[in-house]
Amino acid sequence: MTWIAFPRRRALMAMLVLLCGPVAAQSYPDKPVRVVLPFPAGGGTDVVARIAGAALQTGMKQAIVVDNRPGASGVIGSDYVAKAQPDGYTLLFTIPILLQTASAMPKIPYDPLRDFVPVTTLVSAPLWLAVSTSRVKATDFAGFTNEAKATTKKWEYSSFGNASSSHLYGHALNQALSAGMLHVPYKGGSAAVQALANGEVAAMWTDYPSVRPYVASGKVRIIASSGAKRSRLTPEVPTLSELGLPGFEALGWGAFFAPAGTPPEVIKRLQTEISAVTRNPDVVKKFADLGYEPGGKPQPEFAADVRADQARWSALIKAAGIRLD
Incomplete structure (x- = not known):
């Protein structure tokens, strides 16, 4: 009987695991969510993250704790999130430096494409x-x-x-x-x-x-x-693309990432809540005053942007011969 019962027991456990994902997602979040910034407090990235955190608390009905972990060109805070439990309670808010340091540093403890799930953008802006x-x-x-x-x-x-x-x-x-x-x-x-x-x-x-x-x-x-079209902040200023100089279309962004392995249902909830924040009129005005456009890209679209940006920055870093120790 044992040899029959064991496979049945294993099958039951597998079914429970499959069922727990949606149940956990429905109750998410049931405790505070930590948002790690790999930069010091007081900078532009910190300001927009805290604006978003305050607004997210309303929709998610949980405290959003902004945790500054600066150092090593963003590596310290990013590595902390890469190694965190993939349950949606530890997130990374960062900028393209996540991708740039991975190409410029010879030894980095994570892979920006493999070890993170892009959730969505909060803000974007050209240079x-x-x-x-x-x-x-x-x-x-x-x-x-x-x-x-x-x-x-x-x-x-x-x-x-x-x-x-x-x-x-x-x-x-x-x-x-x-x-x-x-x-x-x-x-x-x-x-x-x-x-x-x-x-x-x-x-x-x-x-x-x-x-x-x-x-x-x-x-x-x-x-x-930079950018593919003129910024509404400076409508009189042409883009280099418009002037016939390609290769400068990428925008800077401030965006949320989760550790790889975070359940898709949790990623979807996060993307929904963050996108709602980017449509909040009070938040949009605060972002505009700081010189940023609101984000909220669909998760698959932002994930594709991240892959394209990684290829772009990697090529530029290689061409420039940049190496960070």
């Missing part, structure tokens, strides 16, 4: 190509191109740091224009933008909120943006 008015006379991109090639002294461009989007787009622009600008990395966006405004560097790819005060004061001029 803007800005120039120092004390260093660059050009008022448009065509003039900038001519001036960059004609100047006898090489210009510099600042960035948020090595392997950041601002660094990689600067390198790509150098290649596209054969301009030879010198890369000057800074520790964070604030210092890099300040260097641009002071004329210590000639150009920079940056976010709009950081550079907006200096545009208003006349110290900085915006001449182009």
